[in-house]
Amino acid sequence: xAKTTQPPSMDCAEGRAANLPCNxxxxxxxxxxxxxxxxxxxxxxxxxxxxxxxxTNEMASLIITEDRKxxxxxxxxxxxxxxxxxxxxxxxxxxxxFYFGTGTSLTVIP
Amino acid sequence: EAGVVxxxxxxxxxxxxxxxxxxxxxxxxxxxxxxxxxxxxGPELLIRYENEEAVDDSQLPKxxxxxERLKGVxxxxxxxxxxxxDSAVYLCASSPxxxxxxxxxxxxGTRLTVL
Numbered sequence: 001x002a003k004t005t006q007p008p009s010m011d012c013a014e015g016r017a018a019n020l021p022c023n024x025x026x027x028x029x030x031x032x033x034x035x036x037x038x039x040x041x042x043x044x045x046x047x048x049x050x051x052x053x054x055x056t057n058e059m060a061s062l063i064i065t066e067d068r069k070x071x072x073x074x075x076x077x078x079x080x081x082x083x084x085x086x087x088x089x090x091x092x093x094x095x096x097x098f099y100f101g102t103g104t105s106l107t108v109i110p
Numbered sequence: 111e112a113g114v115v116x117x118x119x120x121x122x123x124x125x126x127x128x129x130x131x132x133x134x135x136x137x138x139x140x141x142x143x144x145x146x147x148x149x150x151x152g153p154e155l156l157i158r159y160e161n162e163e164a165v166d167d168s169q170l171p172k173x174x175x176x177x178e179r180l181k182g183v184x185x186x187x188x189x190x191x192x193x194x195x196d197s198a199v200y201l202c203a204s205s206p207x208x209x210x211x212x213x214x215x216x217x218x219g220t221r222l223t224v225l
Contacts, residue, residue: 032212043114043201043216044153087152091212097166098214100152 003027003090009105012082018075020104022088025069033064034089034098035073037082044087044100047073078108112136114217116202122223128190131220135183135204142179143214144187145201153201159185160207189222197224 005023012018024033032051036044048055048062050071055062061074075082087103115134123129135142140161145153156175158166161182170177174193179185189196199221203214 034212041218043203043218044214045216046211046213049211085152097155097158098153100154102150103152 003099004088004101006086006088006101006104008102009107011107011109012075012078014080014108014110015077018073018078018082018106018108020073020075020086020088020106021070022072023070024088024090027068027090029068032091033062033068033071034091035060035062036087036089036098036100037084038087038103039081039084047086049091078106080108080110082106083108114202114204114215116200116217116220118220119218120221120223122225123192124225125194126191128188129192129222130186130188131200131202131222133185133187133202133217135185135202136206136215138206139204139215140182140207141205142185143203143205144177144185145203147199147201147219149198156187192222192224194224197222 032049034049035047038044048057048060050062050064064071085103085105087100089098117132142159144156146156147153157170157177159179162179175189177187199219201216201219203216205214
């Protein structure tokens, strides 16, 4: 049970912002939202995570709705190297268990 | 700093044969994970170690899968005997204890093909 719902695929023009949505309507109050991405033939890579406030780092921004039932990962200026599968994960409160789901395959188009 | 190292990168075996995968986590990382990733799916946790203790192996098919992490550093995942359905990428990840981010660092994986 992945606990998150993501669109299977998205396209984005190079240089434009990529907005990847995620629904997690059953999230508990103490569960974090994590985003990882997996470039072809590599292991997943951490991007960002948050609890209820919006977060920004050098890779991306994470916008979490006030009711915490959904979130959006924003890549502000997508490049061809951002082509990957992006996983939205709700971290189980006890232990370090990550349920990856099937993710969103993002293709950045030149 | 070296990342998580896995070997081999690729393995092709016939069904009913045994196979083993090796993982060397990032130095100082106490937590180690083994995941299985089927084609088109996200990784699924098989087992998690805290140092040398397996603290979560509920998803490990114990009839044919085994794992060990002697001395709390390197780890080996074994399948005996392998079945056709075991074809997948086996990922190892590690994380430091007490990390505020709970970030997991993944290796490149071992792609297993069972014929």
